[in-house]
Amino acid sequence: MDTEQIRAKIREVLAAHAKLPVDVRTLADDADLFAAGMTSFSSVNVMLALEDAFDVEFPDDMLNRRVFENVDAITQAVTSIAAPA
Amino acid sequence: MPREVRPVSAEQLALRDRLIDAGLLVPSTIDGVYGHGETFEAVREALERVISAAAAAGGARRLRFPPVIPVRQLEDTGYLSNMPHLAGTVFAFAGDDGAAAEQAARAAAHADWSEFQSPTELALTPAACYPVYPALARGGPLPAGGAFIDAGGSWVYRHEPSLDPARRQMFHQHELVRAGEPDTVVAWRGEWAQRGITLLGELGLDARLDRANDPFFGRRGRMLAANQRAQDLKLELLVDIAGPEATACASFNHHQGHFADTFGVTMADGSPAHTACLGFGHERIVLALFARHGLDPADWPAAVHARLGTGA
Numbered sequence: 001m002d003t004e005q006i007r008a009k010i011r012e013v014l015a016a017h018a019k020l021p022v023d024v025r026t027l028a029d030d031a032d033l034f035a036a037g038m039t040s041f042s043s044v045n046v047m048l049a050l051e052d053a054f055d056v057e058f059p060d061d062m063l064n065r066r067v068f069e070n071v072d073a074i075t076q077a078v079t080s081i082a083a084p085a
Numbered sequence: 086m087p088r089e090v091r092p093v094s095a096e097q098l099a100l101r102d103r104l105i106d107a108g109l110l111v112p113s114t115i116d117g118v119y120g121h122g123e124t125f126e127a128v129r130e131a132l133e134r135v136i137s138a139a140a141a142a143g144g145a146r147r148l149r150f151p152p153v154i155p156v157r158q159l160e161d162t163g164y165l166s167n168m169p170h171l172a173g174t175v176f177a178f179a180g181d182d183g184a185a186a187e188q189a190a191r192a193a194a195h196a197d198w199s200e201f202q203s204p205t206e207l208a209l210t211p212a213a214c215y216p217v218y219p220a221l222a223r224g225g226p227l228p229a230g231g232a233f234i235d236a237g238g239s240w241v242y243r244h245e246p247s248l249d250p251a252r253r254q255m256f257h258q259h260e261l262v263r264a265g266e267p268d269t270v271v272a273w274r275g276e277w278a279q280r281g282i283t284l285l286g287e288l289g290l291d292a293r294l295d296r297a298n299d300p301f302f303g304r305r306g307r308m309l310a311a312n313q314r315a316q317d318l319k320l321e322l323l324v325d326i327a328g329p330e331a332t333a334c335a336s337f338n339h340h341q342g343h344f345a346d347t348f349g350v351t352m353a354d355g356s357p358a359h360t361a362c363l364g365f366g367h368e369r370i371v372l373a374l375f376a377r378h379g380l381d382p383a384d385w386p387a388a389v390h391a392r393l394g395t396g397a
Contacts, residue, residue, distance in 0.1 A: 039343065040312040041163055044305040063308035065315055 003075065006054075010074050013053050014038075017045045029071040043068050050074065056081050093248040096327040100376060101250040107380045116246040117254035124382060128374060129257065129367050131393040133238045136259050136365055139280065145235040145261060150216040152240035152255075153207040158219060161347050164211060167309060170302050171243045173209040176202035209242035213260040214362040218344040221264055226353045231265020233273075238367050250372060251332045257367035264350055267359040271339060274320075274361040278337045281322050281363065285334065287392045289385075290324050290373050297321040297336065324373045334369045338362050 001009075007029065014024045014033070021037045038046070046068055051057055056078065058067070067077045104110040104125075111120030121129065137147070156174060159165060164172060176199075178188065184201050191198040210216065213236050221232055238257035246254060263273040278294055285292040297319045298310035313319050318339045323331035338361060344350070345358040352358050378385040382395065390396035 039341075040309060040316075041167070041343070043312065044308050047308055048305060060307055063304065064311040065308075 003079070006075055006078060007071055009053055010050070010071055010078070013046060013049045014071075017049045018042050027071070029075075031070055033068070033070055034065065040065065050078065054078050054082060091245065091247050091249070091252065094327065094329055096329070097249040097251070100327040100372070101248060103380060104250055104372070104375065109375060109380065110250065115254070116248055117252060119250075119253065125371060125375075127395070128371050128382060128393065129238070131395045132365075132367055132370055133257075133259060135284070135393060136261075137235055137237065139284070140233070140235040140261050143233065145233045147235050147237065148217060148220060149237050150210070150213075150220075150239060152210045152242070154210050154215055156204070156206050156208045158215060159208045159211070162215065162344070163347075167301050167306065168211070168299070171245060171300065172211060173242045173244050175205045175207040175209065177205050179203040210239065211241060211243065212362075213237075213239040213241050213258040213364065214262050214344075217260070217262045217362075218264075218348040218350060218360065221262075222348040222350045226351050226355070227264055227358055229353055231263065231269055231352075231358065234262040234264075236260040236262060238365075249327070251326050251369050253368060256369075259365040259367055260362050262360065262362045264345065264358050264360045266352065266356075267341075270359040270361045274337050274339055274363065277363050278320055278322070281335045281337070281365070284392075285322060285324065285370070285373075287388070288370070288374060289377055289389050290334075290370070292322045292324050292334065293331075294320055295323055297333065324369075326369065326373045326376050332369055332373070333366070334373060335363060335365045338364070 011024050014020065018024065018033060018038045019042045020033070027033070027036055034043070043065060047058060047063065058077065058081065062077055066073065068074055105112050108122040109125040111122060113119065153175065159172065178185065178201055180188070180201050188198045188201040217234050217236050221227070221234070238259040240255055241258045242255050244254060245252060261277065263270050282292050282294060296314055296317060298313040299319060301309040318341070320337040321333040322335040324334045326332045340360045340362070342357050342359055344360045350358045350360065374389070378389060387396065
């Protein structure tokens with residue numbers, strides 16, 4: 001899966017679980033998702049849905065809001081823990 | 086169902102024994118469930134009056150609720166996702182004559198009779214502020230300046246059996262709730278955190294404020310806890326009661342829009358409200374007083390009695 005496919009999948013997860021009051025497609029990759037309206041509780045649901053979507057498990061030290069604050073950060077996190085293709 | 090029981094320290098066990106021997110606490114057969122002797126309860130009631138008087142002086146309106154809430158409200162708050170291990174729900178018998186007889190026979194033998202029990206629509210109140218938010222929403226949009234509620238010392242339930250006398254399954258949590266503009270709510274929480282330190286200081290207790298997190302469950306809980314700390318959403322007043330760790334005797338929580346959005350609490354102009362609550366743990370503060378000043382209130386400093394209004 002290339003980076004663009006990963007970003008697209010992340011946006012699908014955000015659309016389904018982030019409960020944003022705006023369309024996630026209108027947000028830039030570096031746009032702050034919390035500022036856009038994602039709550040702490042929604043961010044946890046996003047984290048769990050990302051684990052399902054990418055078949056990964058985030059280590060404890062990644063379970064914080066900074067890792068999930070925008071599409072870029074999530075992409076970096078997913079890429080860093082995904083098994084090599 | 087077996088569950089992990091929090092370890093108890095020798096100091097905590099010793100304090101528990103002393104309180105029971107002195108008749109201050111009346112033990113039950115269940116860890117963390119106690120009755121109060123007359124002396125203990127008199128101090129608790131005095132503390133409740135002091136907190137409510139301070140709230141009234143700040144313009145609080147009193148509301149009182151029973152120690153149960155509709156299960157629907159528990160579901161709406163996300164409690165069963167965030168703290169499922171602490172929740173307690175109410176079940177009741179549902180069945181015919183035969184089922185009743187079988188239930189009675191098993192109960193008499195102390196065998197398992199849970200299959201005859203069905204959920205009611207009630208849960209034990211997990212935090213004394215929970216009934217306040219739907220009540221505020223019922224009143225329509227908040228007036229300019231928001232709302233300030235004193236929900237009093239209400240029994241709350243947490244399923245966490247322990248022999249530490251400061252960790253109880255049912256205790257009085259005295260909640261004050263503020264709803265309003267975000268800036269108003271944050272300022273109120275900061276002001277009341279200082280008032281809490283001052284009040285406990287006047288009672289001869291050395292309290293310090295620290296950043297904290299709720300006891301969220303599991304992996305999602307680890308992230309919620311990290312988020313809560315990163316945003317300074319929960320502060321606690323810690324007091325030394327019985328070692329090795331200090332005990333949280335009050336907490337100051339900024340919920341942002343969580344409860345307001347869940348229950349539809351809005352400002353007069355339709356903008357979203359924020360809420361904050363502060364919860365004083367009556368029993369923990371009373372325990373701290375007995376641990377600090379001795380088991381007989383007659384020996385306590387006059388200034389402590391004066392502040393509690395329990396002087397001669």
